[in-house]
Amino acid sequence: xxxxxxxxxxxxxxxxxxxxxxxxxxxxxxxxxxxxxxxxxxxxxxxxxxxxxxxxxxxxxxxxxxxxxxxxxxxxxxxxxxxxxxxxxxxxxxxxxxxxxxxxxxxxxxxxxxxxxxxxxxxxxxxxxxxxxxxxxxxxxxxxxxxxxxxxxxxxxxxxxxxxxxxxxxxxxxxxxxxxxxxxxxxxxxxxxxxxxxxx
Ligand code: SF4
Numbered sequence: 309x310x311x312x313x314x315x316x317x318x319x320x321x322x323x324x325x326x327x328x329x330x331x332x333x334x335x336x337x338x339x340x341x342x343x344x345x346x347x348x349x350x351x352x353x354x355x356x357x358x359x360x361x362x363x364x365x366x367x368x369x370x371x372x373x374x375x376x377x378x379x380x381x382x383x384x385x386x387x388x389x390x391x392x393x394x395x396x397x398x399x400x401x402x403x404x405x406x407x408x409x410x411x412x413x414x415x416x417x418x419x420x421x422x423x424x425x426x427x428x429x430x431x432x433x434x435x436x437x438x439x440x441x442x443x444x445x446x447x448x449x450x451x452x453x454x455x456x457x458x459x460x461x462x463x464x465x466x467x468x469x470x471x472x473x474x475x476x477x478x479x480x481x482x483x484x485x486x487x488x489x490x491x492x493x494x495x496x497x498x499x500x501x502x503x504x505x506x507x508x
Contacts, residue, residue, distance in 0.1 A: 346443035348387055349464035350398050353436055358468070361475050363431035366440030375426065381409025382422055384432060391434035398460040400437075408432040442471040442478075 321337060328335040347368075353359050368374035368385040375382065378389035388408040395402040410421045444467055451459060 341448075343445040343447050345439065345441050346446050346464075346467055347440060348391070348394055348434075348438050349443075349467055350395075350400070350460065350462055351437075351464045351468060353438075353468055358472055358475075359431050359435050360429075362438070362440045362442050362471060363435045364429065365442055365475060365478060366435075366438075368440060369432075373426070377412065378409070379405060380412050381405060382412055382418075382425070383409050384425055384428075385434075387438055388432050388434035391437060395437060402437070403433065408434055439467060439471045442474045443467050444470045444474075 324337070325335055353362070363369060366385065368387065374386050375384060376386040376389060377383070381389070383389050383405070389405045391408070392402045392404050410418070410425055412418060415421065
């Protein structure tokens, strides 16, 4: 089976469906994706606690298991391998991908190291410049040279503030829908709706 998200495919839906039918493949076409989370940014996130919260809720590193392999190294997400290159374009110095990668070749402890990395609660070095999946949604678009330059010079402090609020909202939401709250709610309502002796 093939699951496909529509973005800007050069081939139409019908043509894809026909090809899949010809080869006995089930096709699951998803709605058009027009927005992505703003993740990698130009401003360093100075608040270590916020970096940890962003990482702990990062869908790429956790829910989606969006692991990647680049230059002979394994990475917990698909953003970290390109952190230095992306920041270099913005004139910001950052260490090479090896700070977040695990060497694959000739590594006798590869399995154990990968297992430890995918279970780790420690943010990657790249997380200090990344909002993961907590940043604002932005419409994807092609940019010309001028818009690309503006993107590299963008001040992302407002996006960091957005991620902070977003994480707070998510935490409240999890608390409201968490098992303890659900168990306690009936008791809470019983207490607040019990008629007082003098009013029955
Ligand atoms: S760099 Fe960190 S926050 Fe960004 S996608 Fe990777 S794990 Fe998530």
